[in-house]
Amino acid sequence: MPAFSRRTLVVALSAVVLAACSKTDSNAPVAAASAPAAPALPAKIVVGLDDNFPPMGFRDEKGQLVGFDIDLAKEAAKRLGVEVEFKPIDWNAKEAELSGKRVDALWNGLTITDERKKNIAFSAPYMENxxxxxxxxxxxxxxxxxxxxxxxxxxxxxxxxxxxxxxxxxxxxxxxxxxxxxxxxxxxxxxxxxxxxxxxxxxxxxxxxxxxxxxxxxxxxxxxxxEYGVGLRLEDKDLLARVDKAMADMKADGSAAKISEQWFGKNIVK
The missing domain is CATH 3.40.190.10 (Periplasmic binding protein-like II)
Structure with a gap:
């Protein structure tokens, strides 16, 4: 083979090798996109309640808000890492208080009904009544x-x-x-x-x-x-999922049963 032909061949082969090295392998794994972070919860959740509904939520002889649902809500809030505030409301206007964002949750012996589901997102039931x-x-x-x-x-x-x-x-x-x-x-x-x-x-x-x-x-x-459930706004899907998880964990580890026994003398949590 003539000398110039050998040089031409070497140059051509080098170009092929360089092209192969620089080409992206279409079968190479692509770095997975990081999962989006879960929406942050508010620093404080305001719970609306009827403060004359013993033993679920009422005022003791010192005027302090106490009750079974209040203790449940406090424990759930602790697990969610948020502050909880209890706000007495006109129970007859509870849906307006919730939709108007004057409260973030209704947690006070709230019965789950088909009619209420039109305007309220309910947690999993936690008690029969x-x-x-x-x-x-x-x-x-x-x-x-x-x-x-x-x-x-x-x-x-x-x-x-x-x-x-x-x-x-x-x-x-x-x-x-x-x-x-x-x-x-x-x-x-x-x-x-x-x-x-x-x-x-x-x-x-x-x-x-x-x-x-x-x-x-x-x-x-x-x-x-x-059945009783916790009521949230329809759009607060992430908060609902986290409340459901907190409540499920409380049932699983016996915390909910302990609170029930304090107020009813036995575990009546569903």
Missing amino acids: HQIIVVKGGSPIKTKADLAGKLIGVQDGSSAVDAIGKDEATAKSFKDMKKYGDNVTALMDLSTGRVDAVVLDEVVGRYYTSKKPGEYVVLDDNFGTE
């Missing part, structure tokens, strides 16, 4: 049928109103239904004879009536079973 019927000791009322022609007390805006409404036949038999700002006032009117019976959450009714043995009687009949 019944809408019980309480009458005065010695009352002739023994069953739901005996409520016919009677004046019934309920808390305005509570799930008791909805539960009664589902039993149309019984509801139509009432003389009337009187609505109160809170259950405690309704029970006080029951004791003085201003109403004949009160329909309310079992956890509240049994706690309150146990403090005054003989004054009240809880009927065997009730207006159905329901």
